[in-house]
Amino acid sequence: MKQFALRFPGSPPRTTRIHVGRRLFARIAADLAERPIAERYFVVSDSRVGALYAADLLQALARAGLRADRITFARGEAAKTPRTKQRIEDRLLALGAGRDCAILALGGGVTGDLAGFVAATWHRGVPFIQLPTTLLAMVDASIGGKTAINLERGKNLVGAIHQPHAVYADIATLDTLPDPIYRDGFAEIVKGGVIADAPLFRWLEANAKGLLARRGNLVTEAVVRSVRVKARIVRRDERESGRRAILNFGHTVAHALEIVSNYRMSHGCAVAIGMAVEARLAVAHAGLSEATATRIVATLQAFGLPTAIPRNVSLARLRAATHRDKKARAGRARYALPVALGRMSPGVRVTTTVDDRDVLAALRASRETG
Ligand SMILES: NC(=O)c1ccc[n+]([C@@H]2O[C@H](COP(=O)([O-])OP(=O)(O)OC[C@H]3O[C@@H](n4cnc5c(N)ncnc54)[C@H](O)[C@@H]3O)[C@@H](O)[C@H]2O)c1
Known part of the structure; x- marks a missing residue:
């Protein structure tokens, strides 16, 4: 596995740790168990990625003694809307999420943008981790902190810069990519x-x-x-x-x-x-x-x-x-x-x-x- 740090100046300076390797779920869980960033974790993914990988990630988190739940939304660019954001927030409320939670965005660029924006605004901002599963999300969308949703009049019109706490690009997840x-x-x-x-x-x-x-x-x-x-x-x-x-x-x-x-x-x-x-x-x-x-x-x-x-x-x-x-x-x-x-x-x-x-x-x- 390769690992490096992306440091942003400012006060206080912020660091995003970027990990690239294969089969990283156990590693993510171990890192969070060693240095927790929240009391509870919510794995947000679209329907396809959720079906493929969410259960494995949740299992790894549970094995490490971490409390985690899963939230899924319909896949595709059409889902990157205020309505889906609201639904995810409704699920967070129903699951009793407070300000002591963190979001794990497991999926392509749509998931990273959407779940990242939920994290940017939930209780005025909670930490999140990018777990990109498309090549585009690994090399582009998950890096740099841009999060957004689309409005009818155009793409990415509402959003925030919210740097992820870490990025884990698990190359093995690309095996199922069409x-x-x-x-x-x-x-x-x-x-x-x-x-x-x-x-x-x-x-x-x-x-x-x-x-x-x-x-x-x-x-x-x-x-x-x-x-x-x-x-x-x-x-x-x-x-x-x-x-x-x-x-x-x-x-x-x-x-x-x-x-x-x-x-x-x-x-x-x-x-x-x-x-x-x-x-x-x-x-x-x-x-x-x-x-x-x-x-x-x-x-x-x-x-x-x-x-x-x-x-x-x-x-x-x-x-x-x-x-x-x-x-x-x-x-x-x-x-x-x-x-x-x-x-x-x-x-x-x-x-x-x-x-x-x-x-x-x-x-x-x-x-x-x-
Ligand atoms: N924030 C940024 O800086 C930034 C940069 C570039 C693009 N983006 C955004 O990224 C989005 C496009 O990202 P994308 O192409 O990853 O789209 P996407 O998230 O919709 O993923 C594409 C499709 O691949 C499926 N998929 C994802 N991972 C899979 C896997 N491992 N195996 C099987 N299927 C898988 C998804 O279910 C989806 O159907 C756009 O909304 C764009 O605006 C953001």
Whole structure:
């Protein structure tokens, strides 16, 4: 097992311990028995992950003498709502939870965001632990403390920054992940290499086959290296007032694709296509070489990810949707663009405004053909 600490400055400084390894449930229970963070624990998970793993986790916690209960909600992005949050809180009340409890968020990014937000507001904030079970949640959603729910008008509109006490990424849970959801995670992993870690990018190019075949040591290494990239970035800018915005490479177009597809396109697929489009913009606006843009696209394809905008998506609607991105200012979309492999534009003003005509040209050039 690999273990490291993510320290946030401030007073008092806070630390999140991150653990990456296989079969970690007994370890979590032992850690909590040795250094309890609450009197009672609530394992929150969606219906699928709950059926697969909640009983094992509860058993491990019980064996360590810890009092724990389980709360389950319907799976899928559609559940990340105020209504589900309210239901979880009603269950907490019914189970007699007070302020001396902690939440264990066992699942993908939806569970982490939702259960994390419950923890952020329950009795004005109780500790929580992230137990991510998708690749995307391991390398991205569980790191950095962003929690949120969706409103009808948009994603993640209500939330809080609430750092988890610890993160346990149990690689063994990925064994039950369906292929498309597993592949999705590589969009963010490739992104990490492009924005801040050129050696990671080259390692991904060399190991795509083994990673897709889920070779254990390779998967653990990919998670550890990606978590380190994200941890390095968020540690310096917890509230995204500057540098953290480099994490948005590919995301202006990705969020627009999610909006126009009514969230039917998965986040990983949207980010992969978004990076392909924004790599084109980076060639025109940030001095990225054509050859590097081509390598980025080829690597995403090597992971089985899409890089072209589906033919049924209206480019005009897509361009309009880029203006709804949270980075947009005065009606103009902003982009976080790489200047070279592993390097984004320097300084704190990370994002660039791109003329709408250039955006449309890049969208056209990235359109599915045939
Ligand atoms: N907080 C952040 O910084 C951040 C960053 C990126 C994404 N997100 C959020 O993450 C969410 C997407 O995360 P996701 O892709 O993990 O979605 P998800 O949580 O919905 O998981 C995807 C599907 O996989 C299933 N699943 C999860 N783990 C499994 C396992 N081990 N075996 C079998 N099935 C399993 C789930 O039941 C679900 O059906 C979005 O809501 C997004 O906004 C948050």
